[in-house]
Amino acid sequence: MRQVLTNTDFLSGVLFVALGGGFALISFNYGFGTPSEMGSGYFPRVLGFGVLIVGLVLVVKAFLRARARGDAVVAFPIRPTLLVLGSLAAFALLLRPLGLAITTLALIGVAGFATPDRKLREIAMLAIGMSVFACVVFVELLKVPLPLWPRGF
Template identity: 30%
Template sequence: MERRRSLPDVLAGGIFVLIGGAFVVGALGYELGSPLRMGPGAFPLLVGVIVAVLGLAIVIKGLIAGEVAEFGPVPWRAIAVIVLAVIFFGSTVRGLGFIPTSAVTALLTTLASRRIRPITAVAVSAGLTAVGTLIFVVGLQLRIPLWGPWLGF
Protein backbone atom coordinates (compact mmCIF):
# COMPACT_ATOMS: atom_id res chain seq x y z
CA MET A 1 0.00 0.00 0.00
CA GLU A 2 1.41 3.35 -1.05
CA ARG A 3 1.43 6.13 1.51
CA ARG A 4 0.61 9.48 -0.04
CA ARG A 5 1.22 12.86 1.47
CA SER A 6 -0.84 15.85 0.56
CA LEU A 7 1.24 19.03 0.66
CA PRO A 8 -1.83 21.30 0.31
CA ASP A 9 -3.47 19.63 3.33
CA VAL A 10 -0.28 19.91 5.38
CA LEU A 11 0.16 23.58 4.47
CA ALA A 12 -3.49 24.46 5.07
CA GLY A 13 -3.50 22.64 8.39
CA GLY A 14 -0.29 24.41 9.37
CA ILE A 15 -1.89 27.77 8.62
CA PHE A 16 -4.87 26.83 10.80
CA VAL A 17 -2.51 25.84 13.61
CA LEU A 18 -0.70 29.19 13.32
CA ILE A 19 -3.93 31.20 13.30
CA GLY A 20 -5.33 29.22 16.24
CA GLY A 21 -2.06 29.65 18.12
CA ALA A 22 -2.16 33.41 17.49
CA PHE A 23 -5.67 33.54 18.95
CA VAL A 24 -4.54 31.57 22.00
CA VAL A 25 -1.54 33.85 22.56
CA GLY A 26 -3.72 36.94 22.12
CA ALA A 27 -6.38 35.59 24.49
CA LEU A 28 -3.83 34.98 27.23
CA GLY A 29 -3.39 38.76 27.46
CA TYR A 30 -6.97 39.06 28.71
CA GLU A 31 -8.59 37.80 31.88
CA LEU A 32 -9.94 34.27 31.38
CA GLY A 33 -12.30 34.16 34.35
CA SER A 34 -13.94 30.97 35.54
CA PRO A 35 -16.24 28.53 33.72
CA LEU A 36 -19.29 30.09 35.38
CA ARG A 37 -18.12 33.68 34.94
CA MET A 38 -16.04 33.84 31.80
CA GLY A 39 -13.77 36.77 31.17
CA PRO A 40 -13.07 38.53 27.86
CA GLY A 41 -10.25 36.12 27.01
CA ALA A 42 -12.24 32.89 27.39
CA PHE A 43 -14.01 32.89 24.02
CA PRO A 44 -10.94 33.76 21.89
CA LEU A 45 -8.96 31.14 23.79
CA LEU A 46 -11.60 28.49 23.13
CA VAL A 47 -11.87 29.43 19.44
CA GLY A 48 -8.08 29.44 19.08
CA VAL A 49 -7.75 25.99 20.64
CA ILE A 50 -10.52 24.58 18.42
CA VAL A 51 -8.98 26.06 15.26
CA ALA A 52 -5.51 24.78 16.21
CA VAL A 53 -6.83 21.27 16.96
CA LEU A 54 -8.71 21.18 13.65
CA GLY A 55 -5.57 22.36 11.88
CA LEU A 56 -3.55 19.63 13.56
CA ALA A 57 -6.13 17.06 12.42
CA ILE A 58 -5.81 18.35 8.85
CA VAL A 59 -2.01 18.10 9.04
CA ILE A 60 -2.22 14.51 10.32
CA LYS A 61 -4.73 13.59 7.61
CA GLY A 62 -2.45 15.15 5.00
CA LEU A 63 0.51 13.14 6.24
CA ILE A 64 -1.31 9.82 6.56
CA ALA A 65 -4.07 9.67 3.97
CA GLY A 66 -3.40 12.52 1.61
CA GLU A 67 -4.70 12.55 -1.89
CA VAL A 68 -2.83 13.61 -4.96
CA ALA A 69 -4.39 16.80 -6.27
CA GLU A 70 -3.60 18.23 -9.64
CA PHE A 71 -4.08 21.92 -10.12
CA GLY A 72 -5.09 23.54 -13.35
CA PRO A 73 -4.00 26.96 -14.50
CA VAL A 74 -4.35 29.76 -11.97
CA PRO A 75 -7.20 32.12 -12.90
CA TRP A 76 -5.18 35.33 -12.53
CA ARG A 77 -7.80 37.49 -14.20
CA ALA A 78 -10.48 36.38 -11.74
CA ILE A 79 -8.19 36.88 -8.77
CA ALA A 80 -7.20 40.38 -9.90
CA VAL A 81 -10.76 41.48 -10.68
CA ILE A 82 -12.14 40.24 -7.35
CA VAL A 83 -9.33 41.87 -5.37
CA LEU A 84 -9.87 45.13 -7.24
CA ALA A 85 -13.62 44.93 -6.60
CA VAL A 86 -13.08 44.51 -2.85
CA ILE A 87 -10.61 47.41 -2.78
CA PHE A 88 -13.06 49.53 -4.78
CA PHE A 89 -15.88 48.78 -2.36
CA GLY A 90 -13.82 49.55 0.73
CA SER A 91 -12.46 52.80 -0.62
CA THR A 92 -15.65 54.25 -2.13
CA VAL A 93 -18.62 53.09 -0.03
CA ARG A 94 -18.60 56.21 2.19
CA GLY A 95 -18.21 58.61 -0.74
CA LEU A 96 -20.50 57.04 -3.36
CA GLY A 97 -22.97 55.39 -0.98
CA PHE A 98 -24.01 51.79 -0.56
CA ILE A 99 -26.24 51.37 -3.62
CA PRO A 100 -23.87 52.60 -6.36
CA THR A 101 -20.82 51.01 -4.74
CA SER A 102 -22.57 47.65 -4.35
CA ALA A 103 -23.80 47.76 -7.93
CA VAL A 104 -20.35 48.52 -9.38
CA THR A 105 -18.67 45.97 -7.11
CA ALA A 106 -21.11 43.22 -8.12
CA LEU A 107 -20.68 44.17 -11.78
CA LEU A 108 -16.89 44.02 -11.43
CA THR A 109 -16.99 40.59 -9.80
CA THR A 110 -19.09 39.21 -12.64
CA LEU A 111 -16.23 40.17 -14.96
CA ALA A 112 -14.15 37.50 -13.23
CA SER A 113 -15.88 34.91 -15.40
CA ARG A 114 -15.33 34.89 -19.13
CA ARG A 115 -18.60 33.04 -19.73
CA ILE A 116 -21.12 35.51 -18.30
CA ARG A 117 -23.22 37.59 -20.68
CA PRO A 118 -23.70 41.34 -20.12
CA ILE A 119 -27.44 41.07 -19.45
CA THR A 120 -26.80 38.38 -16.84
CA ALA A 121 -24.09 40.51 -15.24
CA VAL A 122 -26.47 43.47 -14.94
CA ALA A 123 -29.24 41.26 -13.53
CA VAL A 124 -26.89 39.72 -10.96
CA SER A 125 -25.59 43.16 -10.02
CA ALA A 126 -29.11 44.54 -9.54
CA GLY A 127 -30.21 41.55 -7.51
CA LEU A 128 -27.16 41.56 -5.24
CA THR A 129 -27.48 45.30 -4.71
CA ALA A 130 -31.15 44.98 -3.73
CA VAL A 131 -30.54 42.03 -1.40
CA GLY A 132 -27.45 43.68 0.13
CA THR A 133 -29.36 46.90 0.75
CA LEU A 134 -32.22 45.02 2.41
CA ILE A 135 -29.89 42.97 4.60
CA PHE A 136 -27.27 45.50 5.64
CA VAL A 137 -28.94 48.90 5.49
CA VAL A 138 -32.57 48.03 6.27
CA GLY A 139 -32.28 44.82 8.31
CA LEU A 140 -29.03 45.36 10.23
CA GLN A 141 -29.40 49.15 10.17
CA LEU A 142 -25.78 49.85 9.32
CA ARG A 143 -25.08 53.54 9.19
CA ILE A 144 -23.99 53.63 5.58
CA PRO A 145 -25.57 56.25 3.32
CA LEU A 146 -27.54 54.83 0.41
CA TRP A 147 -26.31 57.64 -1.85
CA GLY A 148 -23.05 59.32 -0.95
CA PRO A 149 -21.86 62.92 -0.90
CA TRP A 150 -19.70 62.41 -4.00
CA LEU A 151 -22.91 62.13 -6.01
CA GLY A 152 -24.40 65.33 -4.56
CA PHE A 153 -27.19 63.65 -2.57
Protein backbone atom coordinates in the same frame (compact mmCIF):
# COMPACT_ATOMS: atom_id res chain seq x y z
CA MET B 1 6.61 15.24 -0.05
CA ARG B 2 5.10 17.42 -2.73
CA GLN B 3 1.98 15.36 -2.46
CA VAL B 4 1.77 16.13 1.24
CA LEU B 5 2.20 19.85 0.76
CA THR B 6 -0.71 20.14 -1.65
CA ASN B 7 -2.90 17.72 0.30
CA THR B 8 -6.14 19.31 1.53
CA ASP B 9 -5.82 17.70 4.96
CA PHE B 10 -2.33 19.10 5.35
CA LEU B 11 -3.23 22.59 4.18
CA SER B 12 -6.41 22.82 6.24
CA GLY B 13 -4.36 21.59 9.21
CA VAL B 14 -1.93 24.43 8.66
CA LEU B 15 -4.80 26.90 8.36
CA PHE B 16 -6.35 25.62 11.58
CA VAL B 17 -3.01 25.82 13.41
CA ALA B 18 -2.49 29.39 12.22
CA LEU B 19 -6.01 30.63 13.01
CA GLY B 20 -6.45 28.68 16.24
CA GLY B 21 -2.96 29.62 17.40
CA GLY B 22 -3.63 33.26 16.54
CA PHE B 23 -6.84 33.38 18.54
CA ALA B 24 -5.19 31.55 21.46
CA LEU B 25 -2.21 33.91 21.41
CA ILE B 26 -4.28 37.09 21.38
CA SER B 27 -6.53 35.69 24.10
CA PHE B 28 -3.59 35.83 26.53
CA ASN B 29 -4.32 39.58 26.69
CA TYR B 30 -7.66 38.84 28.34
CA GLY B 31 -8.28 37.58 31.85
CA PHE B 32 -8.61 33.80 32.13
CA GLY B 33 -10.51 33.62 35.40
CA THR B 34 -11.64 30.36 36.95
CA PRO B 35 -14.18 27.85 35.63
CA SER B 36 -16.76 29.24 38.05
CA GLU B 37 -16.00 32.87 37.29
CA MET B 38 -14.65 32.90 33.78
CA GLY B 39 -12.70 35.82 32.45
CA SER B 40 -13.09 37.14 28.95
CA GLY B 41 -10.13 35.02 27.85
CA TYR B 42 -11.43 31.65 29.02
CA PHE B 43 -13.59 30.63 26.08
CA PRO B 44 -11.26 31.96 23.36
CA ARG B 45 -8.21 30.29 24.84
CA VAL B 46 -9.87 26.91 25.26
CA LEU B 47 -11.35 27.07 21.75
CA GLY B 48 -8.15 28.44 20.21
CA PHE B 49 -6.14 25.53 21.55
CA GLY B 50 -8.90 23.18 20.45
CA VAL B 51 -8.63 24.39 16.85
CA LEU B 52 -4.82 24.23 17.10
CA ILE B 53 -4.96 20.59 18.19
CA VAL B 54 -7.40 19.66 15.42
CA GLY B 55 -4.99 21.34 12.99
CA LEU B 56 -2.01 19.38 14.29
CA VAL B 57 -3.90 16.09 14.06
CA LEU B 58 -4.81 16.89 10.44
CA VAL B 59 -1.18 17.64 9.60
CA VAL B 60 0.00 14.39 11.17
CA LYS B 61 -2.76 12.49 9.40
CA ALA B 62 -1.68 14.00 6.08
CA PHE B 63 1.89 12.76 6.57
CA LEU B 64 0.78 9.28 7.64
CA ARG B 65 -1.39 8.85 4.59
CA ALA B 66 0.74 10.80 2.16
CA ARG B 67 0.95 8.04 -0.40
CA ALA B 68 -2.53 6.67 -0.04
CA ARG B 69 -4.37 9.84 -0.97
CA GLY B 70 -3.76 12.27 -3.72
CA ASP B 71 -6.45 14.61 -2.47
CA ALA B 72 -4.73 17.65 -3.90
CA VAL B 73 -5.90 21.22 -4.19
CA VAL B 74 -6.76 22.52 -7.64
CA ALA B 75 -5.06 25.73 -8.67
CA PHE B 76 -6.61 29.04 -7.66
CA PRO B 77 -7.60 31.10 -10.69
CA ILE B 78 -6.09 34.46 -9.82
CA ARG B 79 -7.65 36.80 -12.36
CA PRO B 80 -11.41 36.37 -11.76
CA THR B 81 -10.84 36.22 -8.00
CA LEU B 82 -8.96 39.50 -7.96
CA LEU B 83 -11.48 41.18 -10.25
CA VAL B 84 -14.48 40.09 -8.18
CA LEU B 85 -12.88 41.10 -4.88
CA GLY B 86 -11.58 44.28 -6.52
CA SER B 87 -15.09 45.23 -7.61
CA LEU B 88 -16.27 44.92 -4.01
CA ALA B 89 -13.37 47.06 -2.81
CA ALA B 90 -14.19 49.63 -5.49
CA PHE B 91 -17.74 49.82 -4.15
CA ALA B 92 -16.50 50.31 -0.59
CA LEU B 93 -13.97 52.95 -1.63
CA LEU B 94 -16.18 54.99 -3.94
CA LEU B 95 -19.64 54.87 -2.35
CA ARG B 96 -19.19 57.62 0.24
CA PRO B 97 -17.39 60.14 -1.98
CA LEU B 98 -19.12 59.44 -5.34
CA GLY B 99 -22.57 58.11 -4.49
CA LEU B 100 -24.42 55.00 -5.63
CA ALA B 101 -25.05 55.94 -9.26
CA ILE B 102 -21.38 56.20 -10.23
CA THR B 103 -20.16 53.52 -7.82
CA THR B 104 -22.47 50.97 -9.44
CA LEU B 105 -20.89 51.70 -12.83
CA ALA B 106 -17.46 51.06 -11.32
CA LEU B 107 -18.48 47.84 -9.57
CA ILE B 108 -20.08 46.31 -12.65
CA GLY B 109 -17.30 47.61 -14.87
CA VAL B 110 -14.64 45.85 -12.80
CA ALA B 111 -16.60 42.67 -12.10
CA GLY B 112 -17.75 42.31 -15.70
CA PHE B 113 -14.22 41.53 -16.81
CA ALA B 114 -14.01 38.49 -14.56
CA THR B 115 -15.47 36.11 -17.15
CA PRO B 116 -13.76 35.02 -20.36
CA ASP B 117 -16.96 35.39 -22.42
CA ARG B 118 -17.33 39.08 -21.67
CA LYS B 119 -18.49 41.62 -24.22
CA LEU B 120 -17.63 45.25 -23.73
CA ARG B 121 -20.96 46.59 -24.98
CA GLU B 122 -22.88 44.19 -22.79
CA ILE B 123 -20.97 45.23 -19.69
CA ALA B 124 -21.58 48.90 -20.42
CA MET B 125 -25.29 48.32 -20.89
CA LEU B 126 -25.52 46.19 -17.77
CA ALA B 127 -23.66 48.82 -15.74
CA ILE B 128 -25.99 51.61 -16.80
CA GLY B 129 -29.08 49.46 -16.38
CA MET B 130 -28.11 48.30 -12.91
CA SER B 131 -27.16 51.80 -11.87
CA VAL B 132 -30.61 53.12 -12.74
CA PHE B 133 -32.28 50.06 -11.20
CA ALA B 134 -30.32 50.33 -7.94
CA CYS B 135 -30.96 54.04 -7.56
CA VAL B 136 -34.67 53.66 -8.19
CA VAL B 137 -35.33 50.49 -6.20
CA PHE B 138 -33.02 50.93 -3.22
CA VAL B 139 -32.85 54.67 -2.75
CA GLU B 140 -36.21 55.86 -4.07
CA LEU B 141 -38.51 52.93 -3.30
CA LEU B 142 -36.94 51.18 -0.33
CA LYS B 143 -35.42 54.40 1.07
CA VAL B 144 -32.15 52.74 2.01
CA PRO B 145 -30.03 55.68 3.22
CA LEU B 146 -27.35 55.49 0.52
CA PRO B 147 -25.65 58.57 -0.93
CA LEU B 148 -26.91 58.92 -4.50
CA TRP B 149 -24.63 61.54 -6.09
CA PRO B 150 -21.08 62.78 -5.47
CA ARG B 151 -20.63 64.89 -2.33
CA GLY B 152 -21.62 68.52 -2.66
CA PHE B 153 -24.42 67.91 -5.18
